Amino acid sequence: MGRSPSPGRSNYYKRRRSRSRDRDRHKVRKTSPNPSTSKHVEEEFSFTSYKRELNKIILYSSESNTVANSLDDFWVFLKKYEATLKKAGKPIVDHGPEENSDEPSTKFSKFHCINFTSSMKYMDTVYDERERRKLDKNLFQAFLNIGSIYIDFKNKEKFTKLRKLRQAQKDLPVAKYRNEIVSAVQNERVVVVAGDTGCGKSTQVPQYLHEAGFSNIACTQPRRIACVSLSKRVAYEMLTQFESKVGYQIRFEKSKTADTKICFITEGLLLRQMSSENLPNYDVIILDEVHERHLMGDFLLGVLKCLIHSRNDIKLVLMSATINIKLFEDYFSAESAAVIQVPGRLFPIELSYKPVLIDDKPKRDDRLDPQPYVQIMQLIDSKYSKDERGDLLVFMSGVQEITAICDAAQQYAEKTKNWIVLPLHSGLSLAEQDKVFDYPPERVRKCIVSTNIAETSVTIDGIRFVVDSGKVKEMSYDSTTKMQRLKEFWISKASADQRKGRAGRTGPGVCYRIYSEQQYSDMEPFSTPEVSRVPLASLLLLMSSLGVNDVRRFPFLDAPPEEAVENALLELKQHGALTSNEKLTSLGRTLSKLPVEVCLSKALVLGAVTLPPHKRDSALALAAALGIRAIYTTRAHRDFECENARQPDESDHGDPLTLLSLYCAWLREKRDTRGGRAWCRRRGIEEQRLYELTKLAAQLRSLLQDNNLMETQEPESMSSAERALRHGQMKQLKDMRRQYKQNAAKDLKNKKHLKVDSWEIVDDKSNEDDEVLDIRDIEFRMTNDAQRIQALIAGSSASSGRDLIMLKVVLCRALYPQVAVADNFNHHKSTAEQLYHTWSKPFVFLHPTSYFGKQPRVLQLTEADIQKDTPAGYETRLPLSSKHQILCYLSLLETTKPYIVNSMRMPAAQTLLLLAHSIDTNIGFTRIICDAWLLLEFPYPETGLNLLLKAVKLRQRWDALINRRLLDATPTKTVESELEKQNLPKISYEEVQHELSCDISSYMISDVSYTIKRLLPGDLKTIYQGADESHPTVEPNPFDENFECKPHEKKGGVFVTDNVVFNCVVDTNWSYSSYEEAYNIPWTCPNCELTVCLSPIERLQHKHFTCSLKEDKKIATPQTTREIKPNAKEYTCDNCKQTLYMTPVEILKHKKSCLKKSD
Amino acid sequence: MMADDDKKPKEEVEQLVYDFKCSSCAMEEKAHYKGKNPPFSRNLSLKYPSYVMKDPFSPPGKGEILVLGSDCSVCGISICINKECSFFYLKMYCIPCALNLNETFPIEVKSKLLQIKK
Ligand SMILES: [Zn+2]
């Protein structure tokens, strides 16, 4: 290592010496363009020549600062700074003023104007052979001075940013009302803040209240995404973006910690917090967007209205758009709500009704005419210069209408080349939705064609023109048929005003209404609240679990239709969630804790109870798959390629199992390759939904675990090699996530630009799609390691055998009575005309995108399936077969026609006998009616009886298993429940479960021939015996020996179980003669070989109670020690005249033995 | 990340808050420190005692600070670093005080002040 001073170095020594000797020289040096006398070196001096050494010092410094944090940026600054100095003829190396002068120097130095002093420690760096010069301490000091200038510059930048932020806050319309709002909240119980979008209430009011001293503020939002974005924004404004003072809590995630003072939370989650005993100690609850009138929001209002009476310490703030303020004011009139109105910041909007000639006569074919919309585009082109910016937003009612307008607008755009047409609706992928926020090129306008999603949910900047079709497609719900209907309506005045307002957010705008002014004045003032048009079962269950005793008297803002409430209550009773007198059952309590529809919650609970532990993931995945929005993109069912790609993973059992199978295939793709995005795109699947599915399934799993219905998984121990591998993987994933976030931050700065192409719109990004980091994949892999994915695949797949049957039975039981039977004439009809009938709604179609909608033949009987040689005497026009199938479905949806959505096929008789709520039979068990709707006829002797008996016994065992599991899971241990547990059989739970599933699956495939017929109201009038006929009771009762038979009041016959009525169905000629025949031909017991003439029910009684082989087992227990059973009654024997307390079985045995004795 | 964890206990001790309000433009912020050597950025010091906050726009533990302003070295009122509110030359001055002291500053400073006066 050469130690000889480099030329540069010697220079500096020289200078330093001169400097310390002579102050005047110092001054001279400053004004001279070049500080050094040795010109040949110093001419091109730049600190960049020392970059390596300087960087080393900066980066090795123990504490970082602005320079170290943005080193690249600093060097850019330094170069510019040096260039400026050079231009001004000033020296680059400036040592600044005398170091040790205490006196305020009278000599000017620019460093005196800067408050900052950078004090990094000088480090003797290794002499750099190549550079041939060395950085010394003095030069470093001069360098630090530039650092100080940089830090000062950066400080000013940040300071300006802060000032701008504060100015923007101050400029918000709501800011003028700050004091008024704060003092109202301090002094009143309930405050209504009404202000339109853009007035700043959502971001500012929580901050005002926090600064006024409230320290635990909950702010609800109807949408999850709003919770996240608002919490980020408010944290930023409160300068706490790196702390957790402001947080959020949504379905799948939360950022809330103990430090959180303001929490943005979804309405649903806040409600669930109310149902748990420990409601967080909120001092203010803000309900935002109450005017949207969502189901949960309305209900929450009612709950909070009640809550503030018991909790004096909670303040309630309602925030709404300036729609229907009076409604809220009146609702809280007893609490004397204070109302504060904040005027919005709207620019003037020019309003134009029917701006172009519009043909009002409805078209014959009911098709939408896009021409008026294109004419408005022409109108804009002719009236407004292309240099004036401003985009167009068109409100249409639904996806079809949007597509029609987009197609026509696109044709126009191709001619004029100054429009970019973009659809916007919730069915689009998120990437497609995001395009509406991108910038169009100069002199080009965006034409966004949207559903009412852009009315309040999505705010797009730069809209100047609005076209309002005046229509909306809204879901309504018929609680009697349990069918949802998607129908087009005229919007409300409030909606029309909202749509218009979208034109005036960034500047003066124009609103074109396609309809007339008369139409506007005919509109309803407000839209129908959700509570009047959605299913209520989940809500009522939640209410019940929250302790609302009489849901009919709950103080709703708008009461839901009475019939809807009654039907929902009936549904809950049918599911066993409520008792007949509307008390919450333990099943109901469990169901209420699961954030999916009631029937899906039930599938989960049934799955957890019935399925073997290693297959419970299948129920979770299935419920989650049905609980999220459809996974298919709009392309999925139009594009032949997509259909083909999905085909190998379709299940001929129906849509739910196809979903499950696709999910498993996706998981395998995740396991075997990186990505999955391309896999999804090829199949027309929105990958985001599959991530949601995974998250929902995991959430449901943990809820089931919390409720002791599922075991917590012991993480399988990893070997050290595996652990090291996983560790490395996690590190890599974290790096990728960091990189992604950096890229995303950059992207945000340079927003994407749209291109106008003559054929289609290309977005810069879409081509490199696969190379871009996939953050969702990264996060998926962070939470699911290879082992977990493997376990999910193993647990979720159920493609054959007992696992598949059990999963189907579980789902079907949860969905029952949602089953449909085929119309008798389907085999003559085309695929699109296949008709089905449900209990509540006859004549429904298979949805064209559903599996059976495409493959209806799978459901039909083949010639080979039909029994040709019917038993003697039996005549029917219906096919006799053992292969009848019914459809079990998730929902009914009416669009153009009523459709069955998400259906699965099931063997008919087995399913009905196992799951029907009421089963009626004739005396010979050859004619069985399920749910007063479907008549099954079993012409072969004893086949109906045997199948029904099996079904009844299986159901009893299944119910016992469910009760046992729920009882075990209930944490509150009462004396009774403990006693009950002790009385339960000691056989292990798993053993019972295993035996049950073996028996259920063999029952489901039992081979029995029967006919199936849908009964019409006329049939029902004549098919029952009626109560006036006397019907002997069945004693003892072979269906349930502890069940006391009682007559049915209307149908006649007797109940032999809770849901089976024996001997109430009238006989036909063949059924009566087959009964007689059975009675007359001596029957031989297969066990004891006794031969007697017995009716079918007597045969059962013999087999169950009196058969000698059976009796041998029971005789061991002496009668005297036997406790009195609940169905025991006083009995006086005609023979021995003894009065005894006995059950029917015992009575029968006694009679028998008594008679024997007397013989 | 590590630095962040290490710092936490110290920060809790120093959780003093200064209410800073500029008497010229009414800017109001909470400062975490007042003085010349902000503890959360140790290789930076200030020539004149100032109100300092941890930079709200950067992740913690990076030594980034934001200097908001100081008390005027003459009259003692608080002023922010905004050009219209204060003037810095070795010390912090509110604009009125800086103008009053105009004569005592070097010529380069005087010309700067003159610009502000306009
Ligand atoms: Zn100021």
Ligand SMILES: [Zn+2]
């Ligand atoms: Zn002053």
